[in-house]
Amino acid sequence: MASKVIQALYNDDDVLMSAVKRVKAERHHIEEIYTPFPVHGLDKAMGLAPTRIAITSFLYGCVGLTVAITMMNFIMIQDWPQDIGGKPSFSYLENMPAFVPIMFELTVFFAAHLMVITFYLRSRMWPFKEAENPDVRTTDDHFLMEVALHDNEDQLKALLVETGAVEVKITEKH
Amino acid sequence: MYTFSNRLRTAAFVLMIVGALGLVYGFFSAPSTEAEAMAMVADAHHGDDHGAATHDAGAAAEHGQDAHEEAGHGEEAHGEGTHAEEEHGTSHGEHLLHQLQNKPWAALYVSAFFFMMISLGVLAFYAIQRAAQAGWSPVLFRVMEGITAYLLPGALIVFVILALSGFHMNHLFVWMDPEVVAHDELIQGKAGYLNVPFFLIRALIYIGGWAAYQYFSRKFSIAQDTASDDSNFKKNFRISAGFLVFFLVSESMMSWDWIMSVDPHWFSTLFGWYVFASMFVSGITVIAMITIYLKSKGYLEFVNDSHIHDLAKFMFGVSIFWTYLWFSQFMLIWYSNIPEEVTYFVTRIEDYKLPFFGMLVMNFIFPLLILMNSDYKRLNWFVIMAGIVILLGHYIDIFNMIMPATVGDQWFIGIAEISGILFFAGLFIFVVFNALTKAPLLAKRNPYIEESKHFHY
Numbered sequence: 198m199a200s201k202v203i204q205a206l207y208n209d210d211d212v213l214m215s216a217v218k219r220v221k222a223e224r225h226h227i228e229e230i231y232t233p234f235p236v237h238g239l240d241k242a243m244g245l246a247p248t249r250i251a252i253t254s255f256l257y258g259c260v261g262l263t264v265a266i267t268m269m270n271f272i273m274i275q276d277w278p279q280d281i282g283g284k285p286s287f288s289y290l291e292n293m294p295a296f297v298p299i300m301f302e303l304t305v306f307f308a309a310h311l312m313v314i315t316f317y318l319r320s321r322m323w324p325f326k327e328a329e330n331p332d333v334r335t336t337d338d339h340f341l342m343e344v345a346l347h348d349n350e351d352q353l354k355a356l357l358v359e360t361g362a363v364e365v366k367i368t369e370k371h
Numbered sequence: 372m373y374t375f376s377n378r379l380r381t382a383a384f385v386l387m388i389v390g391a392l393g394l395v396y397g398f399f400s401a402p403s404t405e406a407e408a409m410a411m412v413a414d415a416h417h418g419d420d421h422g423a424a425t426h427d428a429g430a431a432a433e434h435g436q437d438a439h440e441e442a443g444h445g446e447e448a449h450g451e452g453t454h455a456e457e458e459h460g461t462s463h464g465e466h467l468l469h470q471l472q473n474k475p476w477a478a479l480y481v482s483a484f485f486f487m488m489i490s491l492g493v494l495a496f497y498a499i500q501r502a503a504q505a506g507w508s509p510v511l512f513r514v515m516e517g518i519t520a521y522l523l524p525g526a527l528i529v530f531v532i533l534a535l536s537g538f539h540m541n542h543l544f545v546w547m548d549p550e551v552v553a554h555d556e557l558i559q560g561k562a563g564y565l566n567v568p569f570f571l572i573r574a575l576i577y578i579g580g581w582a583a584y585q586y587f588s589r590k591f592s593i594a595q596d597t598a599s600d601d602s603n604f605k606k607n608f609r610i611s612a613g614f615l616v617f618f619l620v621s622e623s624m625m626s627w628d629w630i631m632s633v634d635p636h637w638f639s640t641l642f643g644w645y646v647f648a649s650m651f652v653s654g655i656t657v658i659a660m661i662t663i664y665l666k667s668k669g670y671l672e673f674v675n676d677s678h679i680h681d682l683a684k685f686m687f688g689v690s691i692f693w694t695y696l697w698f699s700q701f702m703l704i705w706y707s708n709i710p711e712e713v714t715y716f717v718t719r720i721e722d723y724k725l726p727f728f729g730m731l732v733m734n735f736i737f738p739l740l741i742l743m744n745s746d747y748k749r750l751n752w753f754v755i756m757a758g759i760v761i762l763l764g765h766y767i768d769i770f771n772m773i774m775p776a777t778v779g780d781q782w783f784i785g786i787a788e789i790s791g792i793l794f795f796a797g798l799f800i801f802v803v804f805n806a807l808t809k810a811p812l813l814a815k816r817n818p819y820i821e822e823s824k825h826f827h828y
Contacts, residue, residue, distance in 0.1 A: 255743070283708070294702045 200345065200370045202228055203353050204331060205362035207340040210236045216360035217242045220344060223356060228343040228370075231335035250319075254312040261307025265300040331368070339363075373670050373807045379800065386797025393790020397475035400786075405464035408471045412781070469542045470781045476541040477777040480532050482791030484629065485653075485769050486799045487525035488646075489762075492654025493518040494585055495618055495647075496685075501588070501611035507681055509823040510673050512592060513812045514662050518654070519585045520806030521799050526578040533574055533629065537567040543777050546635040558635050565632055573628055577621040584614040596815040604818060622647055630769075633776040637715045639700055646772075648693035652734075653765045655685045656758040661803070663751045670812055676749040677828040683748035683757070687738055690761060694735040719771060722780040726767045733764030766792065 207213045213236065220227060227243055240247075270289045273296070278286040285291040317323065335341045342362075344353060350367060357365050402408040497515040500508040536543045545551050546558045546565045558565065588607055595603040623643030631642050639645075659682035665671045704712045719727045737760050747753045774782045814820055 251745075294698075294705050297698065297702065 201367055202343045202370050203346050203350070203357065203365065203367050205342045205344070205357040205360075206332065206334070206364040207342070207361060208338065208363050209361075210340060212361040213340040213342065214238065214242055216342065216357070216362070219360050220342070220356070225353065225356075226345045228345050230343070231331065231341040233336050233338060233340070236340075250312060250316060253315050254308045257311035257315075258304045258308035260311075261304040262300055264307065265296070265303035269296045269299060372810075373665065373804075373812055375804050375808050376668075379804060383797045383801040383804070386793045386800070388797075390790045390792070390794025390797060393786050394475065394479060394794060397478060397787025397790065401472050401475055402468060403472075405468045408468040409464050411471060412467055467781070470778045473542050473777040474781065474783075475787045476532070476536075476543055477773055478787040478791040480529075480543060480777075481766070481769050481773050481788070482795045483525065483528050483532060484773075485766050485792075486521065486795040487529050488650040488769070489653045489657050489799070490519050490522040490525055491581060491622070492647075492650035492652070493658055494522055494581060494654075495615070495622075495651060496654055496658065497588070498584070498611040498614045498618065501607055502615055504608070504819065506819050506822040507678065507826040507828075509814055509817045509819045510671070510826075511658060511662060511678065511682075512814050512817070513807070513810060514665065514671075515658055516589050516592060516810070517803050517807035518657060518661065519589075521802045522585050523578070523582040524802055525795075525799070526581065529629070530571075530574050530578060534571055537571055543773075544633060544635075545776070546632060561635060565635060570628060570632075573624065577625050580614075580617050580621055584610060584617075588614075592814060593810050595817060596811070598816060601816075601818055622650075630772050633773055634715060637712065639704070639712075639715075641696055641700055645693070645696040645700055648689060648696050649765050649768050652686060652689040652693055653762055655682060655689060656761045658682060659686060659754050660758045663755060665807075665812070667751070673813060673824045675826070677826050679751065679754055680745070680748045680828055681826075683742055683754050686754070686757065686761060687742035687748070690734055690738040690742075694731070697731070697734075715775075718775045718779070723771055723775060723782065726771055730764045730767040730771060733760050734768065737761075737764075 205216070207216060210232070213230070213232070217227065217230070217239065221242070221244065230239065230243065232239070266289070273286055273292065274289050280286065284295060289296075330336065331343065332339065332341055342357075344357070346353065346367065354365050354367075402411055493515050497512070497519060499505075500512070500515075532543075535541060536547055539547065542548060546561070547567055552558045552562065587610055591603040591607040591610075595601075595607070626643045626646035630646060631638065659679060662671060662674060662682065663679065666674050701716060704716055707713075738757055741753065741757045742748055770782075770784075770788075817823075
């Protein structure tokens with residue numbers, strides 16, 4: 198099914214924000230918004246669900262901590278408990294202060310890197326990814342709102358022009 | 372304008388009276404002769420064993436070990452008691468007598484310092500907010516000014532205790548005892564810095580500097596309410612920047628003088644920062660708690676949950692900063708294990724196992740897990756709960772700094788210690804809330820006040 202979308206271009210983020218609120222109030226579905234920079238409150242105005250990436254990061258940090266503890270407990274305490282400079286390698290707890298820097302760093306390492314990778318996966322970003330940009334001006338100074346069309350072209354067009362769009366066009370959804 | 376509720380005022384007086392009675396009891400129950408001290412310890416050791424048994428009920432394995440150790444100690448003490456006529460007996464008795472006589476003094480000193488430190492931490496936070504021209508916090512300035520009103524009386528009480536030590540009313544500071552110094556070359560070598568007149572003069576300089584900044588910043592802040600230009604605001608900015616320089620130096624030296632010198636054989640270079648982190652996080656916690664209290668009573672309608680969120684973020688971040696410094700100090704000394712430094716932690720881990728590691732749970736693990744979630748930082752009861760644990764944890768932190776050097780293994784959180792907390796808590800509440808009634812709770816004409824009122828995170 199070849200679905201059509203209507204694209205409205207704005208040249209000011211305040212105008213965009215009020216347009217989003219208006220379009221939401223008229224109960225039209227906003228497919229996507231392209232902006233050159235983060236617009237504060239846009240996600241709230243669009244009604245997007247809050248991100249859960251911080252929760253994944255916490256869990257990854259727990260994994261990192263576990264890896265660090267298991268690794269050093271095996272290497273330093275279980276496998277070959279040598280006397281290195283008089284450090285007490287009888288149990289993990291007794292020698293723990295020496296392991297804390299590694300425990301900390303691995304926690305941060307796992308939390309940070311796995312969270313970034315999660316972000317890339319969830320936002321579908323990779324080096325040879327083809328850019329999905331309906332209009333090159335949206336990376337510079339224009340804002341673009343994409344609204345789904347359901348045989349209501351004229352009404353939607355009038356609404357978007359009324360909200361301050363500088364340009365309105367109808368295209369096939371790529 | 373805030374009006375001091377009669378119930379709170381009564382509560383403050385009740386706390387002060389109960390605390391004062393408990394402190395007096397503490398002083399009367401201290402032994403006056405060596406024989407009395409020996410008898411007290413012989414009795415108390417049974418009690419201690421029971422105490423330890425109920426305390427550590429959770430950690431079964433460790434607890435068994437502890438109980439054995441303490442039983443061992445008990446036998447040792449009994450053994451020494453029976454051989455009291457031998458060479459060891461007299462010095463042991465004298466040592467015990469000093470420790471037990473120090474107990475009420477140390478309880479008084481720890482509490483007095485703890486509440487003074489909260490006020491000083493708030494003053495540092497206030498100066499930072501002014502110097503950084505923070506846009507979110509001006510609506511909290513009057514709350515902070517109210518809390519810092521306790522600084523001068525609180526610091527003077529600490530000064531009186533220090534002066535009484537200087538006049539040999541107690542043995543809190545071992546380097547003040549000429550007999551000890553006569554036989555101790557290490558302390559003799561430090562006598563150029565650690566001598567009573569210079570010590571007291573230094574204390575007066577710190578207190579004078581802090582109180583002067585507190586007085587003038589409050590004065591300019593209130594003058595700004597009715598001024599026609601921003602000159603008072605600018606003056607406040609300048610003196611805040613100047614104060615922060617003075618504070619960093621004086622706070623560091625204060626921590627050497629008032630805390631580190633109870634262990635005159637021991638030294639640590641990051642000690643000043645460590646004490647600072649403790650006072651800073653306690654101060655921020657008290658700002659958050661008093662703000663939440665006043666808001667719940669309807670006095671701060673311009674404070675929203677984003678302000679509480681910011682304060683809770685500071686509580687979280689500075690708790691971790693404190694832990695970082697605690698661990699840096701502990702781990703460097705543990706790792707290198709140099710005898711003259713490591714005794715500090717050996718005595719603490721042997722005699723203070725529960726408070727020493729317990730405070731780490733209260734000051735680090737608890738706030739870390741509770742205050743990590745962004746939504747929880749906006750819930751008032753979460754912040755209050757975390758705040759209570761953080762404050763108790765930092766009381767124990769100061770307890771762990773002072774007690775091992777002054778009362779050694781004779782510590783107990785008993786009537787004198789709790790009464791000390793109650794007395795100073797009552798005094799603190801009375802002074803702070805009394806100061807809050809003196810000026811409107813919203814600073815007017817502050818250039819950032821509108822931004823602060825609409826602060827949103």
